[in-house]
Amino acid sequence: MINQIEEVKKKFLEEIETVKDEKQLEEFRVKYLGRRGIIQTLFDKLKEIPREEKPTIGKFLNEFKELAQIKFDEKRKEIESGKRKVGELVDLTIPGRFKYTGRKHPLTQTLEEIKKIFVAMGFEIASGPEIEDDYHNFEALNIPPEHPARDMQDTFFIKENIILRTHTSPVQIRVMESKQPPVRIIAPGRVYRNEAISARSYCLFHQVEGLYVDEGVSFAELKGTLLSFAKQMFGSSVKLRFRPSFFPFTEPSAEVDVSCFICGGKGCRVCKYGGWLEILGCGMVDPNVFKFVGYDSEKYTGYAFGMGVERIAMLKYGIDDIRLFYENDFRFLEQF
Amino acid sequence: MKISHKWLKNYIDLEAEPEEVKEKLTMLGLEVESVDYPGEKFKNFYVGEVLEVSKHPNADKLTVCRVRVGKDTLQIICGAPNVAAGQKVPVALVGAVIPRNQHDPEGKPFVLTKAKIRGVESYGMICSEFELGLGDDKEGIMVLEPNAQVGQPLAEYFGLDDVIYDISVTPNRPDCLSHIGVARELAVAFGLKLKKPEFKVVESDKRITDYASVEIIDTLNCPRYAARVVLNVKVEPSPKWLQDYLRAVGLRPINNIVDITNFVLYEVGHPLHAFDYDKLAGHKIVVKCANDGEVFITLDGKARVLRKDTLMICDAEKPVAIAGVMGGANTEITDETKNVLIESAYFNPISIRRTSKYLGLSTDASYRFERGADPEAVIWAVNRAAQLMAEIAGGEVLQGVIDVYPVEIKPKVVSLRFSRLNSVIGFEFSQDDVVKILEGLELEILNRDEKSLTVKVPTFRVDIEREIDLIEEVARVYGYDRIPDKMRSVVHFSTEKVKVDFHNFVRERLIGAGFKEVVTNSMLDEEKASLLGENFVKVLNPLSREMSALRTSLIPSALDVVKHNFGYGVKNLKFFEIGKVFRLAFDEDEKPRYVDNYVEEERLLILMTGVAEPVSYDLGERIFDIYDLKGEVENLFRGIFLENYRFIYYSNNSDIAELEIGIEIGGKYAGRLIKVGDEILNKFDIKADIYIAEIDFDLLCKNSRFEERHYIELPRFPSVFRDLAFVVDESVPVGEVENAIKEKAGAVLKSIRLFDIYRGERIGEGKKSVAFSLEILSKEKTLTDEEVNELIQKVVKYVEQKFEAKLRSY
Known part of the structure; x- marks a missing residue:
């Protein structure tokens, strides 16, 4: 009897190796492990053997049955998962199947980072048109006709008094026209400048405008807000430098430099060995602007700021030619 | 705008290093875009004297010179034909970087080394204009003025021992478009005293009113016009010091008269114009607007078409200058000019800007007038120019100034509340600091109490009109970096629903x-x-x-x-x-x-x-x-x-x-x-x-x-899948077959997916087989085979009828 079992076992182990698919597996299962399979017939035969041999042979048979079941389960798993045995000539060094990878444009990524920081500080998002009127783009921002400050921004005209906005500041006016303080917004968007295209300037770019108007808003708070932004954006060790400047719609006005986060302020090619990088303009909203939108400038004060998304993206990623953003070379986009 | 460090020192005792000056100016809002050291290229170059010239023993075209440079006398081999004993010459010492190499096709610079030329040693080089980068003359060495000081650094000789700041002045600060203006800012920042040049105009006893007259017709656009007349000037190149000053700030010297007007412009910021007095018909100045379409030749030789809003300076007969923009060719200073009328006026900024804009002509003068000149500087500037013409061009200044000033422009009076200052800036300023800053800017304190002060604003500060302008001045001069960063804020909670991005x-x-x-x-x-x-x-x-x-x-x-x-x-x-x-x-x-x-x-x-x-x-x-x-x-x-x-x-x-x-x-x-x-x-x-x-x-x-989005209860019964393939005409759109199946199957059809389109001989020409997989699911129960089959039969029949289709497989 033992010999018979050994023979079955040998055959079983041989045959199971030849099983290649589910159909064969099922056939194999029926043949050996089925209700009328070989193993069951062996158990049936157990009744016929002498009583004293029963425990030994029974144990032997049971062990075989367990082994058979384990081997069968392994085989089933192997087939189900498509797994093949090592050494069976599967070349795992063949490359995986590639898919096209999507990427957000580096300008979008930079803008999203900026937005996230200000939204967390309680700023809401506002927007306005790109085709803008002279009133919102200039006059209400305290830039009357014939003012030399108009030379600071070369303008594209659509027709008399209609232009392509030169900055996102007109959104300040539109927001203040539509609601009373407190106002706390950022306004991202595209702006246009009639300037020759070069590695350093393009005829359009993107800005993020910020505006906060309420009772008791101060220049010191503007400084703190922007310092917090800069640390979150560029790293907690950066410093800011506020330089007095001039914008018609803010007073006092400042241009803001961040300590070079590439060299840590020691001086490098990016900061032109000066240790500082200019990143934004800001100031306290000029009372004349409040007059245009009908806010009481004795009761309310506010601050405003504006920054160029391209500028920040260029600094952040070390991009040296602004035109790369609009060329959309896939070899460029792939890097971000 | 270029500002010379040396020039600034005429008005303040500036001891700070250029880098510190740059930093101060920048933090005052006068952004320094670059700092240039023009003398640096002449490091290791000196004025030398040729003592002796002898023939080179081994070369016909070369000479061996003995050149005194300071205490030392050097042996230098020279190839120039014009070298001679007694000349003062520019000498480069070993280690100097020669700006341009005469023997290199691209003229690349090179470092001078001690050399042995045909067996004779040479310890330096006598340079040509070309080699110094000062001109194109390669034919011989450059010969300096006979009174040049031997041993003087060459940069100093050329007036290049200077530092030039290129400052970007914002449009609100025309008062800083001059050396005195910049010096005033530095004086406040460094706590120095501003020294404006003091001089006395030496006048003849001939009265100007007997020689010239001025009439302003358009008083709106020309509130003030002053003139002086200087007789018997000698027009010639300016003295070296004057030329050096002008070159330092990027101007080209023209002649002493024009150079003096430019010098005063860069000194005090007030534009002047010099007319050839003898070419002014009737020796009269009339200020009025042009006729539409009138053509005028400016002194750059270009014809300009005027408009009726173009403000013109005219004489008794004709226009002679576009006011505040550019003079005319008809009255410009020439070598033959004997007598000069100097104009010093104040024009309406808007008028000048409009003219400059439509003419597409921006000049040093228009740039300042359109931003706002100082009406009070008019007399000082004309006197300064007249006095310099007397000193430099030997002229005779007539007695008196013609000053037509119909409506006086009065200095503004502005008040500042300390509480407002502190709340806008967010910082408690000491009142004494505030006073010190404003006085330093030449604002006169008219009144002061514990709550506020009132100041008189000098006319050169066109940007100060309101309280906020004073607040800015205080914050700016105090230093933005000394104002604390307030790291907290009152945030109003929004009541708007957050929009999905x-x-x-x-x-x-x-x-x-x-x-x-x-x-x-x-x-x-x-x-x-x-x-x-x-x-x-x-x-x-x-x-x-x-x-x-x-x-x-x-x-x-x-x-x-x-x-x-x-x-x-x-x-x-x-x-x-x-x-x-x-x-x-x-x-x-x-x-x-x-x-x-x-x-x-x-x-x-x-x-x-x-x-x-x-x-x-x-x-x-x-x-x-x-x-x-x-x-x-x-x-x-x-x-x-x-x-x-x-x-x-x-x-x-x-x-x-x-x-x-x-x-x-x-x-x-x-x-x-x-x-x-x-x-x-x-x-x-x-x-x-x-x-x-x-x-x-x-x-x-x-x-x-x-x-x-809203939760819909999940189906409690399993889906049944059936595949259907139909043979239809090629012209039948797959989408329509799909729609027909959907329509007939109704709500129990959970999804349908096209999984095959087959064309081939077995089907016949002009035909295609389209195969769909249908997912069938009832919300109420597990569908029996019979129910599903019944539904499928219904669908098959419908599709067969509608498209003359044949069921291919099921």
Whole structure:
């Protein structure tokens, strides 16, 4: 009897190796492990053997049955998962199947980072048109006709008094026209400048405008807000430098430099060995602007700021030619 | 604007190093864009004296010179024919960098070393103008003035021992467009005293009123006009010191008279003009506007067409200058000029700006007048120039100044409340600091109490009119960096529902599907703009013809992106853009949201070209087709919970599309899917199949069900799957068969999927087999085989009848 079992076992182990698919597996299962399979017939035969041999042979048979079941389960798993045995000539060094990878444009990524920081500080998002009127783009921002400050921004005209906005500041006016303080917004968007295209300037770019108007808003708070932004954006060790400047719609006005986060302020090619990088303009909203939108400038004060998304993206990623953003070379986009 | 460190020292005892000056100026709001050390290039160059010249023993054309440089006498080999004993010459010592090499075709600089020339040692070099970079003369060495001081550094001899700051002055600060103006700022910052030059005009006893007269007709545009007359001047090149000053700030010396007016301009900031007195008809000045269309030749020789709002300086007969902009050729100072009339006036900034703008002519004078000159500087400036003309050009200054000043411009009086200052800045200033700062800026304190003070503003500070202007001055001079950073804020909690960042939502879906995002120019040429949309918007003053219109569609710039990438061999592209397009409103009922009748709409563009899957070793290469695009669009719609859309299938080709499927969202036309037609592709010089979808972004946002997601109970019974294949005529659209199945099967049909289209002999010519997999599910119970079969029979019968179809397999 033992010999018979050994023979079955040998055959079983041989045959199971030849099983290649589910159909064969099922056939194999029926043949050996089925209700009328070989193993069951062996158990049936157990009744016929002498009583004293029963425990030994029974144990032997049971062990075989367990082994058979384990081997069968392994085989089933192997087939189900498509797994093949090592050494069976599967070349795992063949490359995986590639898919096209999507990427957000580096300008979008930079803008999203900026937005996230200000939204967390309680700023809401506002927007306005790109085709803008002279009133919102200039006059209400305290830039009357014939003012030399108009030379600071070369303008594209659509027709008399209609232009392509030169900055996102007109959104300040539109927001203040539509609601009373407190106002706390950022306004991202595209702006246009009639300037020759070069590695350093393009005829359009993107800005993020910020505006906060309420009772008791101060220049010191503007400084703190922007310092917090800069640390979150560029790293907690950066410093800011506020330089007095001039914008018609803010007073006092400042241009803001961040300590070079590439060299840590020691001086490098990016900061032109000066240790500082200019990143934004800001100031306290000029009372004349409040007059245009009908806010009481004795009761309310506010601050405003504006920054160029391209500028920040260029600094952040070390991009040296602004035109790369609009060329959309896939070899460029792939890097971000 | 260029400011010379040496020149500044005439007005303040400036001891700070240039880097410190730069830092101070920048922190005062006078941004220093660059600091230039012009003398640096002449390091190791000195004035030398040629003591002795002898022939080189081994070369005919060379001489051996003994040159004294300070205490040392050097042996120098020289090849110049004009070298002679007794000359004062520029000498480069060993180690000097010679700016230009005469023997190098590109004239590259080189470092001078000790050399043995044909056996004789040379310890330096006597330089030519060319080699010093000062001129083009290579023929011989440069010979300096006989009184040049031997041993003096050459930079000093040329007046180049200076530091030049290039300052960007903001438009509100015309008072800083001069050396005295900048010195005043530095005086405040360094706590120094400003010393304005003191002088006395030596006048003759001839009275000016007997020689000239001034009449202002347009007193609005010319509130003040002053003049002086200087007789018997000798017009000649200016003395070296004056030329050096002008060159230092980038001006070209012309003659002593013109140079003096420029010197005063850069000293005090007030523009002057010198007329040839004898060419002024009637020796009279009349200030009035021009006649429309009148032509006037300015002293640069150009003919200028005037307008009736152009303010002119005239004599008794004719115009002689465009006021505040440029003088005329007819009265300019020439070598023959004997007598000079100096103009010092104050013009209305708006008038000058308008004129300068339409003439396209910006000069040192117009730049200052349009920002606001100082009406009080008029007399000082004319006196300064007259006195210098007497000293330098030997002129006789007539007695008195003609000063026509009909309506006096009074200094402004402004008050400042300390409490307001502190609350705007967010910092408690000491009142004494405030007073010190304002006084340092030459603001006169008229009144002061514990709450406020009142100041008189000097007329050169055109930017100070209001309390906020004083607040700025205090903060600026005190130093922005000394004002604390307040790191807390009062935030009002918003009561608005947070809007989903839909742009980002769509972007992330597309990026997940392997699309790259592009950002393109919104300006393009008119032809491309008109190709893809009506009513396009033109730019009046475009940068170029290629950017003379605003885009009406994202398609042209997307094709530019394709072209660009193809040019670099990147042929497989999947990308998208979300951007604005522009047009004029179609009719009056269409009310644009913002400005006039301009409509701005946001669109989503999706583009695919190349192989559908990056090439792999075992799968064949498959090129993108319209179904890939359709699939991506539907995938996106599913992803953003947009269900109420419908495709419209067009059978005709359009100008731009070889294949076109329209999209309707919420019953509105929302865009299209196209295979771009050859006509367009040829225009962009692209040879490939390009698939583009362009969809109204607003309609996507509005119809997304994202905000209304709601749980629907999951089915409690399993689905049953059945496959059906029909043989139909080639002309029967698959979509219609699919719709017929849906229609007949009704609500229990949970989904249907086309899984095969087969054409072949076994089916017959002009026929195709279309196979669908149906998922059937009842909410109420597990369907029995009989029930499912019954349903399938119903469907089969219906499809067979409707399309003369034959069931192929089931």
